[in-house]
Amino acid sequence: MGRSPCCEKEHTNKGAWTKEEDERLINYIKLHGEGCWRSLPKAAGLLRCGKSCRLRWINYLRPDLKRGNFTEQEDDLIINLHTLLGNKWSLIAAKLPGRTDNEIKNYWNTHIKRKLYSRGVDPQTHRPLNNSATSTTTVPPPNTSVLQSQITTSNKNMIIDDISIINSTNNNDNNGNFLLSGNDNTKINVTKLVSEDSNSNSSSAVSSEETYHHQQLNLDLSIGLPSSHTQMNTDKLKLEQLQGNEQQETKVITTSHGLCLCYSLGFQTNQVCCCSKTIGNSITNTVADNNMYRFSGPMDI
DNA sequence: AACCCAGGCAACCGCTTCATC
DNA sequence: TGATGAAGCGGTTGCCTGGGT
Structure with a gap:
């Protein structure tokens, strides 16, 4: 028995969000707050999946998001937290105000991994690359x-x-x-x-x-x-x-x-x-x- | 100028977790 | 206590852009 889809795929937009869609979502959440993502698209007049709305809001539209490059301190904190928590991006993001799990995940995969490799450290195990399977x-x-x-x-x-x-x-x-x-x-x-x-x-x-x-x-x-x-x-x-x-x-x-x-x-x-x-x-x-x-x-x- | 390629990132997909009945 | 639905999470995809040839 499969799960019913979270939205009607035939009648939803996919791909990049338009400015108008963003404005609709922002205005709706300003008026009604977050929550009930499943019913939000219809209520807000959006032809989007609820999950898509949630992601768009959380990762891009939220007013408290910090934009711009990661600082060295943030880099270090991410590395330390990853050592402790592994790929628990949401937990890591919770400790970096204004950063999202998706943003940190992407940043990890594109920048920090390379940084650690250049230091000779395995980004997954945080051990030296030539010693990744040691005790x-x-x-x-x-x-x-x-x-x-x-x-x-x-x-x-x-x-x-x-x-x-x-x-x-x-x-x-x-x-x-x-x-x-x-x-x-x-x-x-x-x-x-x-x-x-x-x-x-x-x-x-x-x-x-x-x-x-x-x-x-x-x-x-x-x-x-x-x-x-x-x-x-x-x-x-x-x-x-x-x-x-x-x-x-x-x-x-x-x-x-x-x-x-x-x-x-x-x-x-x-x-x-x-x-x-x-x-x-x-x-x-x-x-x-x-x-x-x-x-x-x-x-x- | 055109093409190719790699990097970056937004968005999607599917699974897991949580809450409710 | 199990079934169900909603939300959350992490991995992956695919588009866009910029640099190199």
Whole structure:
């Protein structure tokens, strides 16, 4: 049993939109707002599919769209978010005000991919091109103390706000990696990049190629301590369909403080989440949640 | 000037997810 | 709880444009 078509194909226009069609759509949405895309074309007097109207509005006509070239900061943010989220363009776009998922997707395919290739980095895996199938073993680069988004779980709909940190000296695995757990016992293994002066035994068997890989992939991700079950009313950064090894054995120990991964992805204070208490080295914020911390600088664990 | 080709981007298609009944 | 429809999402297509020959 097939699905009924979203519109009558014979009586709809396709292809490029005319100025008149744009004006009709804009005027209609100004008067009635977004929503009910299926009935919109008829109501607005457009011979278009509802999906087509939605796309045209979202990707081109919306007044809050930012036009023009991507900045270096946006480039970096897209790359970092892609490392973390993969091809979740809508999630990535949600973190770049004024940019659409389609725009970012196109920009990725036409510019950033090339940029990464020129750096010798595989745009899909974010690993060196000559080392794209290597293990996820970690190595500590000098003077670095960050977390890396080497995530090994296949759980869907993981929400960063709900991840708890398991990162005390007792809570890393034997390889020096951190383990994060979701509120439903979802487990995520986050590779730790340890500072030079810390005592990690995990680097001894790691190749120089892997060292290169991890230096390239430094997301400077912050992790916060687990939140209480306070409802987060702000954007939630979903980690959807994370791919990895479901069989990953993890030692999970939860703590009582919340973790915020947002700040170090480039978001401004309070821009993304409501966790605003900062520990770290530079930012002083108000306390939004006694159990939620936000890191502004590299963690020194 | 005409043609070819590659890059960029808007739009489409089909699948997935979500909401409702 | 399953069926259904609407909306959302990501991959792909195809047109347009500019540069090279």
